[in-house]
């Protein structure tokens with residue numbers, strides 16, 4: 001049922017130009033201090049929307065016929081009202097994924113309650129097989145074990161097809177990616193690999209880390225093609241790698257040459273809502289407008305809105321985020337859609 005709804009939502013978006021998914025950043029608060037991310041440097045709890053405002057957002061998304069939402073952060077499980085928020089989206093019948101770091105704040109009871117409240121899918125972060133390295137990357141303690149334990153529990157409990165594991169690819173883990181993906185597959189989850197994006201300083205746009213030790217070295221650039229060829233071959237052989245072959249190939253290009261340009265559809269097939277209700281094409285490009293101001297549903301279809309979005313996209317240098325690139329690839333490139341359909345068919349046995 002859930003997957004059928006997803007497929008119908010995809011068709012609705014493709015035919016009628018509706019947004020297919022919305023990334024809703026509920027908070028910037030995080031219990032980790034990952035060196036490849038800077039979202040935790042701007043926690044600003046006071047500006048977060050409350051439940052009444054989130055209810056209004058849910059109604060707007062429902063009117064826009066958005067089929068799929070990803071609740072993210074910071075860590076969304078750190079919001080005390082997270083279960084109420086999940087219920088709000090369940091009540092308007094929007095398929096909900098939660099994205100977490102799987103940290104020690106996430107106990108079984110909270111995960112059970114999230115499933116009862118209406119979460120369907122689960123994503124977590126894991127960047128290495130080396131426990132000490134994971135602690136070093138995230139400036140935490142027991143980060144690896146906690147993420148793996150939560151993931152194992154999510155695989156059993158969450159009703160979605162398979163949980164995803166978000167890997168930030170950098171100098172620190174490039175050579176171990178095939179092994180890491182095999183481990184994730186054996187656990188029963190999917191891997192998705194986002195090449196690290198670094199900013200110039202701590203105040204660079206959201207999510208752009210600033211630690212230069214993550215930079216790809218000359219040796220990384222040499223081995224990137226071989227590493228990704230192995231990943232592509234593992235994927236062809238049935239290993240659970242969520243990213244399309246197209247994205248994996250583009251990642252090699254980025255690692256080797258820094259090329260981040262692509263044809264983005266931010267503001268059209270997907271967009272992002274920030275904790276205070278401001279929205280944007282993604283985490284980097286804001287519309288500088290609050291989604292609750294005016295009639296966003298009406299505005300979404302206007303020439304003025306479309307022109308503004310187009311202009312912002314044209315002014316953007318690009319990015320490597322699979323969460324935005326992949327939906328565009330699915331909409332624009334039939335081989336990518338075909339790859340996704342093959343995966344869906346493989347998963348038929350798990351459909352509810």
Ligand code: SF4
Nearest residue numbers: 264282316318319324
């Ligand atoms: S290309 Fe630019 S606007 Fe589009 S998702 Fe990436 S950073 Fe955002």
